[in-house]
Amino acid sequence: MRQFLPISALLLGSAFLLFAGGVNGLILPVRGTAEGFSSFSLGLLGTGWAIGYVSGCLATPGLVSRVGHIRSFGVMAALAAISILASLLLLTPWAWIPLRAISGFCFAGAAMIVESWLSERAAPSERGRVFGIYTMVNLFSSTAGQMVLTLGDTRGFLFFVVGAIFYCMALVPTAISSSASPKPLFNVKIDLRGLLRNSPVALFGVFLVGISNSAFGTLSAVYAERVGLELTSIALFASLPVLAGAVAQVPVGYLSDRTDRRWVLVGLAVVAASSELAFILWQPANQAANLALAAGFGAAIFSMYPVILAHANDHAAEGTAIQVSGGLLMVFGFGGIAGPLIAGVGMSQIGPAGLFATSIASHILLILFTVYRIRARSAVPDADKQSFSATPMAKNATPATAVLAASDAEIREELNSDHEPPADAQENTPENPS
Structure with a gap:
């Protein structure tokens, strides 16, 4: 205490x-x-x-x-x-x-x-x-x-x-x-080109996850109301997936530390797409079915970001962990700009199912690109992996979250790397603080 x-x-x-x-x-x-x-x-x-x-x-x-x-x-x-x-x-x-x-x-x-x-x-x-x-x-x-x-x-x-x-x-x-009052905020420099070179799956995947997660976070209550759920069920429909995603990070993290994280990401995308397909084709109207599907859906989609973050850190150079996390959060935010807009158009055109049509499209793209990258690049050996750590839902995370989650040694490494950037990152290093 x-x-x-x-x-x-x-x-x-x-x-x-x-x-x-x-x-x-x-x-x-x-x-x-x-x-x-x-x-x-x-x-x-x-x-x-x-x-x-x-x-x-x-x-x-x-x-x-x-x-x-x-x-x-x-x-x-x-x-x-x-x-x-x-x-x-x-x-x-x-x-x-x-x-x-x-x-x-x-x-x-x-x-x-x-x-x-x-x-x-x-x-x-x-x-x-x-x-x-x-x-x-x-x-x-x-x-x-x-x-x-x-x-x-x-x-x-x-x-x-x-x-x-x-x-x-x-x-x-x-x-x-x-x-x-503490010192000024730690400035996290964003190097999207370096992040793309290190891990295309992380950069492309976090943008697609930003689309699906933000679309659901914004319009889940609208979907629930449109299919006839009462207010209590609407609140549960919006909050239960987040809780399920937090709980699922424990087994997902255990699995991703022991196998290629990209296959874990593919598995989560398949689970999410299966739930989305059930929402689209079945269109359940009763509370129990909607909440059960929403829990499975949330367990998958809200576990993807920490897997992507861990995968990116596996390929990151020493002293760049905070920079990698800050970059991924910004790309997630760009996906968050597009997702609700696309899903809103979809729901206006085809009804409530438009929400999950948006999500299933992003998850299919994620599966296809990740499988392609698995064939193009071998997995990181287990001995060289960074440890998976549970992460807050990216929608409510900021670059300062990455600093809070980092160890003091990682913060010192990042400060030193600002003065001595890696050889392949000396060119085209953005100076934008986030």
């Missing part, structure tokens, strides 16, 4: 932030469906959020370096609260889309600030445990925020106000904390 009391304020602030994010992320598609918004416009909410999130990852280090952590966090939380309240006042998708982009920007910035603060406060011997607790707090809080919608009427103002309250409450623990 003595070790974790100094960071309890940060964990509590993060819990409030993720709770508000869970409320905000689910109330908009549920209320938007009730207001008669089209699937296309609701998909654009996810695209707007992803654009804002990527922008927040890029802009936050500069803001923190100018005004500090506490002021920056206050700005992010205040603007996030304003955006959800403005969504209540302006019940039109063309106002909600830019407001959702503002929310994504603020959410990314606030998460990066908390994560960088935790990273500096965590002792080297406790870094792994702090990261694990932080991940569990975020998963529980986000799920609780989604499930709280089952306790009231989504047609009124209640949950918009609840979300705004918790965004504001996230300010309190850090504002009254006596902990010293």
Whole structure:
């Protein structure tokens, strides 16, 4: 307890932030469906959020370096609260889309600030445990925020106000904390060309996973409502896959450490595609069948990102682990921009099944490309593999998450590699901080 009391304020602030994010992320598609918004416009909410999130990852280090952590966090939380309240006042998708982009920007910035603060406060011997607790707090809080919608009427103002309250409450623990403000954020330089050279499967795969995961995260509630599920089932349909994906990372990680990770990725894509095909052809209408399929689907799709990350790290040069993770997160964000937009068009054209038609197309492409790469390049020997580690869902991760998850030795290696880049990366090394 003595070790974790100094960071309890940060964990509590993060819990409030993720709770508000869970409320905000689910109330908009549920209320938007009730207001008669089209699937296309609701998909654009996810695209707007992803654009804002990527922008927040890029802009936050500069803001923190100018005004500090506490002021920056206050700005992010205040603007996030304003955006959800403005969504209540302006019940039109063309106002909600830019407001959702503002929310994504603020959410990314606030998460990066908390994560960088935790990273500096965590002792080297406790870094792994702090990261694990932080991940569990975020998963529980986000799920609780989604499930709280089952306790009231989504047609009124209640949950918009609840979300705004918790965004504001996230300010309190850090504002009254006596902990010293940390150093400026660690800048993660992105080298997409180097990542492509090291692991084409990782770069191509994480983009496709970003498409499918973000499409489901944005439009799962819309799908559930369109097939006739009640509100409690809609909340479960959105949250149960995330929980299943978190649990599945344990056996998936065990397997990927003992075989070619690319075959594990193919297996997960096959499981996901099978679930998607069942949704498309069967189109179940009862609660049990939908939740069972959603759990299997979520176990597959939300386990793919950590397998891809581990595979990329197997091929990465020493001192580039944080850079690799930051690059993959940015490419995942680009997929997150495209996924909800494509799925929204699909649902507008062919109905609810359009959501899973988008996902199955991305997973088939993932299977074909990964099998091609397996034939073109031999697997990494087990002795040379990096250890698989459970990873937060990429949609809520930032480049600062990679720093928090890294050991102090890895951070020092990355700092040194900034001054002495590998020979094959001295040319065309981007200078964009994320």
